[in-house]
Amino acid sequence: MLDIKWIRDNPDILDEALKTRGAEPVSAALIALDDTRRSVIQKLQDMQSRRNAASKEIGAAMAQKNAELADRLKAEVADLKDTMPAVEQDERTAIAALEDALSRLPNIPFEDVPVGKDEHDNVVARVTGEKPRWNHQAKEHFEIGEALGMMDFDRASKLSGSRFTVLTGQLARLERALGQFMIDLHTTEHGYTEVSSPLMVRDEAMFGTGQLPKFAEDLFRTTDGRWLIPTAEVTLTNLVSGEILDQETLPLRFTALTPSFRSEAGSAGRDTRGMLRQHQFWKCELVSITDAESAVAEHERMTACAEEVLKRLGLHFRTMTLCTGDMGFSARKTYDLEVWLPGQDAFREISSCSVCGDFQGRRMNARYRGKDEKALKFVHTLNGSGTAVGRCLIAVMENYLEEDGSITIPDALLPYMGGLKKIERA
Template sequence: MHDIKLIRDNPEAFDQGLALRGLEPQSASLLELDANRREALTKHQDAETERNALSKQIGKAKATGDEDEFNRLRGEVDRLKTVLEEAGQQARHFEETLNQHLAAIPNLPEHDVPAGADEADNEEVRGWGTPREFSFKPKDHVDLGEGLGLMDFEKAAEISGARFVALKGGLARLERALAHFMLDLHTGEHGYTEVSPPLMVRDEAMFGTSQLPKFAEDLFRTTDHRWLIPTAEVPLTNLARDAIHEEANLPMRFTAHTPCFRAEAGSAGRDTRGMIRMHQFNKVEMVSIVPAEQSADELDRMTGAAERVLQLLELPYRVMLLCSGDMGFAAKRTYDLEVWLPSQGTYREISSCSNCGDFQARRMNARYRKAGEKRPQFLHTLNGSGVATGRALLAVMENHQNDDGSITIPDVLRPYMGGAERIEA
């Protein structure tokens, strides 16, 4: 959510930020609504002041027995009552309309985010690891999983439809091992607090993290009008909502392993094979809630935590700084981690770490009070995948496959796999 005061102070900068997002200027229409709202509020305030003054005069007229003056003043008060009601309705109308417009506008990119339209304009920041050279033609995760008899898309489709999978045996345990490994890493080494959050949330929670109102078609809704979470970012970030936090209690860092549910309404025909794009998938999420001046460093810290996962799994990856046209709605700066997939001969996204600034905090009314100061400020929120366990599973399968179709289990996961070194048919 944008601060109308900042738009009022520098409308040109606001429109320039929107242009980087590929959007038309909107400051003029927003400021017109704001001016109408403030005019109605001023009218309401002036009428209230006049009514209060007349009320005192009415008391004097009644005390002196001046009935004509008393009736005249009562007539003026009745007229002002109508003015108050109309001005109040106008102020509420303009405020609601203004907030609806502001809620539909994405966050503005930071000044050094590369300008661009889509992923082709993203910039590589760094890479890690060297893609393995195979002595045989590497299979994709679907052929590997089905060859092992441990990955069943056909039965899952009979049960639930397309974009679902049933994992069995060693692969099911491997996905569980990945989640436990990531949670232990983030809580033990990176200072995150593990949370087991609700998987269904209200409208207010989805609005707070910016999924609503713009992305309703990408979500699943229950019969009692709650939403299945598309990411644990939603409940974890909303833990800070509607509160003023003391600076001494910051930063707050949360992590969770949850199922995620996405309708994928805008992805028809994309990644229809395998586990790249599912309606239901598991993910370990990281959320940080920090003072404003710490959010830039916190983004680097969070990205490093996600990178550590891939390094320990011995998966080659690269870090991409997303351009202005490829960032998520709430982000002002995003780093994507892309893991190497041998079957595709390219890197694919496995984690996305974003700094949202105070954009979500304004929607959630999440604030903090600096030591020694009375006036609270809005917090900054960050979120990142640490990482998606389904995509980590397929990356491990493809990068650690053997010519007989078995999967070598990375050393770091073997304690979670009962000491097993391979997954075989």
């Protein structure tokens, strides 16, 4: 969430930034809402001051035996008491209107983020590895998995409908191995603390990381009003909500391997075959909580941690700097890792690493205190996939496909596969 004080001081900067994100200018409307809020607050404060002053004047009038003045003052106080509840309601309404408008406002991109409308305007930051070279024909993951007899979409549809997958046997083990490999890498070599957190959260947690109120249709909600997490970013980031941290303890780095749940609203007709776009999938999430001075460097570090997963697996990928029109709601800058999928003859996103500034810190009211400093500052947050397990499975299947339809296990995963070096049809 953006600071209304900053908006009042920088209305042109806000509107220009929103323009680069494809949004309409709103500074004038926000300032008007804030003016209303300030006016109502001032009116209420004036009424409270007058009520307190009049109450004291009553005592003085009675001491002077001026009954007429005392009665007039009593009537004034009574009238103020009758009127104030309506003004207090106006105050609550004005505050709620401003907070709601601010909560729907996306974050402001950094100055070095390329300006653009959509994914076509993203910029290649670097390319790692090379495309696999082979003589046999490339295939998509669903062709490979079904031929192996270990990927079943019909049974998944019978159980749950579209955009679900059933994996069996060695392919199910390969998916599990990928997740275990990622979480072990990040905890043993990259300094992240593993967290096992809930998969269902309250409204406040979704609000804190920016999913609510604007993106409710992208989420699944339980019958008791909780939300299934679309990513462990929600729980890991909200671990510090409402807290005051010591700057010396920062950065905090958390990771979790969890299922993620997304309604995929608005994606009708996109990636309908296979398991590229699912309602439920495993993901290894990375989250950092840091101070203002360290956030940019932490973003580069986090992205390197996610890249290392793909490097260890020997996958060809490119790192993209997202343009202003393609970034997520809470981000100030985002790197996407796009892995090469031979079956699609295309790069596809497998990880997104974002630095959010204090945008989420304000929403969560999470702050830190510097050494020898009295003033509190909002924490800066970062999040990234390290990586999406299902999409990584797709990449391994398509890049390690052999001519006979089997899949060679990457060396990095061998310790997790119980001695199995190749997946073949039973």
